[in-house]
Amino acid sequence: MHLTLFLAFGAVAVAGAINLLAQTHPINSALSLIAVMAALAGEYLLLGAEFVAAVQVIVYAGAIMVLFVFVIMLLNAGVEEHTKGSRVAILLGVPGMLLGSILVAWVVLRHSGTGSVAIGALPGDPRTIGQLLFHDFLLPFEITSVLILIAIMGAVVLASKPQAVQKGRDH
Amino acid sequence: MPLDTLTFVIVSVIKSAITLLILLTAVAYTVWLERKVVGHMQNRWGPTRVGPFGLLQPAADGIKFLLKEDLTPPHVYKPLFIAAPMMAVIFALTSISVIPIGNSFWIGNHPIPLQITDVNIGLLLILGVTSMGVYGVALAGWSSNNKYSLLGGLRASAQMVSYEISLGLSLVGVLIMAGSFSLREIVDSQAGHFWGFIPRWNIFHGQIIGFFCYLMAAYAETNRIPFDLPEAETELVAGYHTEYSAMKFAMFFMAEYANMITVACLATLLFLGGWHGPIFGPRLMQVLLPIFWFVAKVFVFLFIYIWVRGTLPRFRYDQLMAFGWKFLLPLSLANLIATAIAVAW
Numbered sequence: 184m185h186l187t188l189f190l191a192f193g194a195v196a197v198a199g200a201i202n203l204l205a206q207t208h209p210i211n212s213a214l215s216l217i218a219v220m221a222a223l224a225g226e227y228l229l230l231g232a233e234f235v236a237a238v239q240v241i242v243y244a245g246a247i248m249v250l251f252v253f254v255i256m257l258l259n260a261g262v263e264e265h266t267k268g269s270r271v272a273i274l275l276g277v278p279g280m281l282l283g284s285i286l287v288a289w290v291v292l293r294h295s296g297t298g299s300v301a302i303g304a305l306p307g308d309p310r311t312i313g314q315l316l317f318h319d320f321l322l323p324f325e326i327t328s329v330l331i332l333i334a335i336m337g338a339v340v341l342a343s344k345p346q347a348v349q350k351g352r353d354h
Numbered sequence: 355m356p357l358d359t360l361t362f363v364i365v366s367v368i369k370s371a372i373t374l375l376i377l378l379t380a381v382a383y384t385v386w387l388e389r390k391v392v393g394h395m396q397n398r399w400g401p402t403r404v405g406p407f408g409l410l411q412p413a414a415d416g417i418k419f420l421l422k423e424d425l426t427p428p429h430v431y432k433p434l435f436i437a438a439p440m441m442a443v444i445f446a447l448t449s450i451s452v453i454p455i456g457n458s459f460w461i462g463n464h465p466i467p468l469q470i471t472d473v474n475i476g477l478l479l480i481l482g483v484t485s486m487g488v489y490g491v492a493l494a495g496w497s498s499n500n501k502y503s504l505l506g507g508l509r510a511s512a513q514m515v516s517y518e519i520s521l522g523l524s525l526v527g528v529l530i531m532a533g534s535f536s537l538r539e540i541v542d543s544q545a546g547h548f549w550g551f552i553p554r555w556n557i558f559h560g561q562i563i564g565f566f567c568y569l570m571a572a573y574a575e576t577n578r579i580p581f582d583l584p585e586a587e588t589e590l591v592a593g594y595h596t597e598y599s600a601m602k603f604a605m606f607f608m609a610e611y612a613n614m615i616t617v618a619c620l621a622t623l624l625f626l627g628g629w630h631g632p633i634f635g636p637r638l639m640q641v642l643l644p645i646f647w648f649v650a651k652v653f654v655f656l657f658i659y660i661w662v663r664g665t666l667p668r669f670r671y672d673q674l675m676a677f678g679w680k681f682l683l684p685l686s687l688a689n690l691i692a693t694a695i696a697v698a699w
Contacts, residue, residue, distance in 0.1 A: 210434070210496070217489070224482075234535075237478035241522075245485025246515055249492065253511050256496045256504065309535060 189229050196222035209255045213248060220244040234309050369470050370451070377450055381611040382412035388660045395664035419604040427498070427597050434497035439598065439605035442490025446609035446616070449483040452476040453619045454538050456629045456644045467538070468645070476537040477529070480620060481522060484575065488514040490609065491577070491584060495594035506593025509671065510577060510584035516678045517574035517581075523686040524567035527693035528556050528624045541628030555627035560696060565625045567686040572617040574678065576610060578659060580666040583674055618655035626651045 199218035206212045220243045227236035316324050386401065386408065393400025401408030426435065454469035473479060488511050495507015529535065532543040546554040557565045574581040585593030595606045622628060631647030633640055669677070 210431075210493075233473070233475040234478070237475050237482050240482035241478065241485050245482060245488070246518065249485075249488055249511050249515050252489070252492055252496075253508065253515075256492065256508060256511075 185229055189226065192222045192225035192229065195219075196226070210252065213251045213255055216251070217244050217248045220248065234312055366470065373450060373470055374447065377447065377612060377615065378608070380615055381608055382416070384611050384615065384656055385415070385607070386412050387656070388663070391657070391660045392664045395661075416604075419601050422600040424600040424602065427500075429499045430597065431497040431499065434493045435597075436602075438490050438494035438497060439602045439609075440490075441493065442487060442609035443605040443612070445483050445487040445490065446612035449480045449487075449616050450612070450619070452479050452537060453616065453623065454541065454628070455619075455648050469538075472536065472538055475535045477525065477535050477540070477620075477624075480616070481518075481525075484613070484616070485514075485518055487609070487613065490606075491594050494598070494606070495584075498594070498597040500597050502590040502592075503594050503596045506584045506586075506590050506596070510594060513574055513577075513581065513583060513674060513678075516675065517571045517682070520567055520678060520682040520686045521571035521575055523683070523690055524564045524571060525624060526690050527561050527564040530690075530693050530697050531556060531559065531561070537623050541623055541630070544627045545630055553627055553630065555625065555630070557625040560693065561625060561689075563685065563689045564693070565621070567682055567689060568621060568625065570677075570682055571686075572621070573659075573662070574674070576613045576617055578610075578614065579663045580669050581674055582668060583671050586668060588668075614656065614659060615652070618652045618659070621655050622648060622651040626655075 196219050199215045199222060203212045203215040203219065206215060220239060224236045224239040224244070227233075227239055389411070390400035390408065401411040404410040404414045426432065451470040452473055454467060454472065456468040491510040491514075492507045495503045495505070495510065498504070528540065532540040534540060534543075544553075544555050544559070548554060548558070552558055573579075577584050583593075584590075585595065587593075590596070595603055598606065629644035629648040631643065631650075633643050635643070
């Protein structure tokens with residue numbers, strides 16, 4: 184049952200990702216991306232990480248993608264043109280992608296002998312995550328927060344009118 | 355003793371069907387209640403013609419919605435125009451699935467909890483599903499190919515993303531006190547009394563500010579007055595559902611009222627002690643009273659919703675955003691920190 188569901192969610196995620204590329208209208212692509220996110224949340228749930236699954240839906244599908252859709256709606260972006268793709272992309276991209284997939288598959292297969300874990304055996308409950316985030320990995324967590332803060336400040340500076348920036352420089 | 359798969363499926367299907375039936379009836383009669391209460395507040399009678407006290411008005415409305423012409427205007431983006439109301443109503447109805455309305459009752463040796471499913475991340479699931487609900491409104495506004503609809507959809511998405519932060523933060527205080535995401539455990543943590551008579555509900559247990567933040571954010575999330583900017587009639591005709599008619603319009607309506615009921619249930623469970631209340635009398639009453647208390651609290655919350663609608667004017671859009679970001683967000687953060695310090699003490 185678990186395996187069937189896992190494969191089904193995986194298939195939805197892959198189909199959504201392919202649809203994202205195939206669609207010409209930006210809003211359809213954005214909606215496909217939401218389907219991918221939701222399917223990933225299902226995968227996390229099956230792996231026993233309920234908290235991560237919920238956060239995936241709340242943050243990615245529910246907030247970040249809303250902003251994507253918001254921007255597409257504001258810009259009223261038209262239908263994209265499909266090009267045949269450049270020759271470089273075909274000559275380098277396809278072999279490169281194949282090589283990458285083979286490499287990943289090889290590494291995964293090589294290390295799969297290290298034993299398997301039963302579903303739900305890995306800690307994914309909020310208490311454990313809290314312990315990990317605010318105790319064991321406090322420093323990386325705080326550094327990430329500072330990074331995000333810098334990004335927010337950058338966005339505010341970019342969004343403020345050029346005049347205001349000029350004034351700020353003069354003082 | 356765990357139930358086998360077949361029993362589990364049958365019980366789940368029956369419970370889902372009953373829950374849906376109750377929820378949709380509740381939606382219909384919340385509309386009736388709103389028309390009646392607002393009518394009396396404005397010195398009118400509200401619906402009176404269909405049935406005693408207009409009680410059959412929801413049925414008449416339903417038949418009318420089904421029989422009206424379902425008009426699709428030209429130049430709309432059809433796939434999303436059709437899908438948007440469905441999304442709105444699906445997400446609104448899904449979130450009720452984890453809401454418990456009372457203790458378990460027993461059939462033979464099997465405990466049957468009075469909710470569709472008791473998941474250990476119940477609260478997060480509701481937050482996740484309601485955060486997806488914004489797509490119905492936003493996409494309806496965009497796909498209608500109408501300026502007013504688009505403005506309504508944009509307002510809705512900006513407003514809901516902004517207030518979701520305060521909504522989430524206002525709930526964290528309760529979570530810290532209960533130490534669980536399961537709605538059932540959160541309710542159980544509110545059993546008992548202070549000094550023998552004040553119930554140990556979270557609202558009397560230091561979370562009054564959290565409740566205030568939740569109330570404000572919930573009104574904004576459900577697009578209700580005084581925060582109903584996405585459908586402000588005076589500026590935007592009808593906002594995001596301007597171009598919708600017949601059953602598609604009714605779906606948005608159903609979604610809005612189903613969301614109101616979910617929000618009221620959540621407030622009852624998290625702040626007002628859920629189904630806890632005075633229990634007395636014979637055995638049958640002891641079984642039914644918790645459900646009665648739960649429904650009564652939800653009813654009071656819905657009444658306040660309608661009361662506010664009959665009383666307050668609508669905010670301006672910049673006031674709405676300023677209130678959300680500059681007042682509500684700091685307040686809910688302060689509440690969270692204060693609760694954390696008090697619990698750690």
